[in-house]
Amino acid sequence: MHETKGIEEQGRSNELAQGRAGVGQGLDENLTANRDNGNGHAGLEQVTGKALTFDSQFCPAETDPFDTVEWESRTASIKDENGGVLFEQTGCEIPVDWSPLATNVVVSKYFYGEPNTSERETSVRQVIHRVARTIADWGKADGYFASEEDGERFYCELAWLCLHQHGAFNSPVWFNVGLYQQYGVGGSRGNYRFDTETKSIRRPETSYEFPQASACFIQSVEDNMEDIMRLATSEAMLFKFGSGTGTDLSTIRSSREKLSGGGTPSG
Template sequence: MKIKKLFTKNLKNPFDGIQFVERRSEIKNTDGSEVSSSDHVTVPDSWSQVATDILSQKYFRKAGLKKAPKKSPYGDPHADTETDSRQVFHRMAGCWAHWGKKQGYFDTAEDAKNFYDEVCYMLAHQMAAPNSPQWFNTGLHWAYGIEGNSQGHYYVDAKTKELKSSTSAYERPQPHACFIQSIKDDLVN
């Protein structure tokens, strides 16, 4: 697959031209008591406070980054959590581009890089947004080397076409929320 740059055609970096700002994020109960908060959340300046709070409270990885063998080029390299929206954009877009290269979807490495740049740009500009499990899980292994029990996950090996048991929930996460359930069909009822 060929991927031409559209939004990032004249940019060196997919985040060029975007002003990132540090904000406080807090979630409160209806009685005003604080559920959780974070003083240093970096997001595009164009983002609403609600978008900032959702990213910070729901989708940032909350632990395990200090010991991670890999690091994102964004955020605090000494932090144990994600604090910068670019970390999440990099984690997801980078993982999708990696999977695409690995599965042979892209004609060239440049096409994979173009895909990465375009997706990062669209996420930062809120032009596209995946479902919640993608935000939660996608790229944690790719970006940070995070491992975890397989939790009964299976995948189809692209080379052998065989169903295999996954060895890590994060290397091959379950990044979807809806499942099609079979219909009971007994020819009578």
């Protein structure tokens, strides 16, 4: 597996993820879902299955999750072995309990925007809200929650878990999710998706409306040059958005086997 954008996963594993169970509880019958709410995920006209209800398990009821921690302004700084500055951002709003390592990782890797511009994220609350708000809104639009209030409780629980470092998403989620929905970032045409309305596979006009959020992909390849080059393109597009990919190469002939035109493969 390969992952781009220089992610410091060894530091993030202890600082940003300690693992804790999900918080969904209960089921409710026959929810009438909302239609498209503008985030690109159109809900079904009638959801005839079961919808989730949520009770507050972590974030106190009627409480803004971002009010459950103390905040302070910090400078995120990464230096080389000689003390030279590799990365630095001042005025970052960070929870007091977060370590310097967690601060450097989230600011340098996951804050959206070009450094030293107005589009740059400056607070952990912006990053977590961007992701949690988008996921919760998708769930509400697609009819996953029994009520608007259940969807909001889900948002609060998800934000609380990330904010208190009981869980962390993979890198492509932090890189890509919410850029279109919260900031209006489109980008060039993205990878393909399944359209639930037309029941067909289509390629969105922008990269981030339906963002790539999975960390790892498994691909196949046939023993011919066309498919080998198709694989190279697929890998490059997955790397572009921060994911990794692995391929079963056992289908490709070895360098000792014969070619149909004579001779043996050169590589």
